[in-house]
Structure formats: structure tokens, C-alpha cells
Amino acid sequence: MQARKVLEQxxxxxxxRELTDMTVDVFELGLDSLGILSLLGGLxxxxxxxxxxxxxxxxxxxxxxxxxxxxx
Numbered sequence: 001m002q003a004r005k006v007l008e009q010x011x012x013x014x015x016x017r018e019l020t021d022m023t024v025d026v027f028e029l030g031l032d033s034l035g036i037l038s039l040l041g042g043l044x045x046x047x048x049x050x051x052x053x054x055x056x057x058x059x060x061x062x063x064x065x066x067x068x069x070x071x072x
Contacts, residue, residue, distance in 0.1 A: 050067060
């Protein structure tokens with residue numbers, strides 16, 4: 001799944017960590033507001049039209065990846 005790979009790559013760029021648990025939501029990832037905005041900016045630069053609301057409303061990162069795939 002291409003969207004997942006892009007999310008994992010952007011998460012690594014922003015945090016320096018691997019995104020290993022896709023069942024957590026954004027609040028469990030430990031990102032601050034700047035990290036969240038940086039992540040969304042990287043995803044948009046990669047061609048994904050996702051919003052802050054999309055990220056915050058996703059029940060898990062798996063659900064967010066599905067939103068990303070639909071927003072390509």
C-alpha cells in the first residue's frame with residue numbers, strides 16, 4: 001500500500017522514529033502540534049490532499065491511511 005509507505009516515511013522524517021503500530025490514533029503517537037503540522041505538510045507535498053480534521057478524526061492510523069488512499 002503506497003499511502004502507508006508514504007505515511008511511514010513522513011513520520012520517520014518528522015520524528016526520527018518508526019511508525020510501527022498502525023492501530024493507534026494520532027494522539028497516541030506523541031506528536032506535538034508542530035509535528036502534526038509538519039507531518040501533514042509532508043503528506044501534502046507527496047500529493048495527498050488530507051486535512052487536520054482527517055487526521056484528528058481517524059480512529060487509527062490504519063483508518064487515516066485509508067483516507068489518504070482516497071485523497072490521492
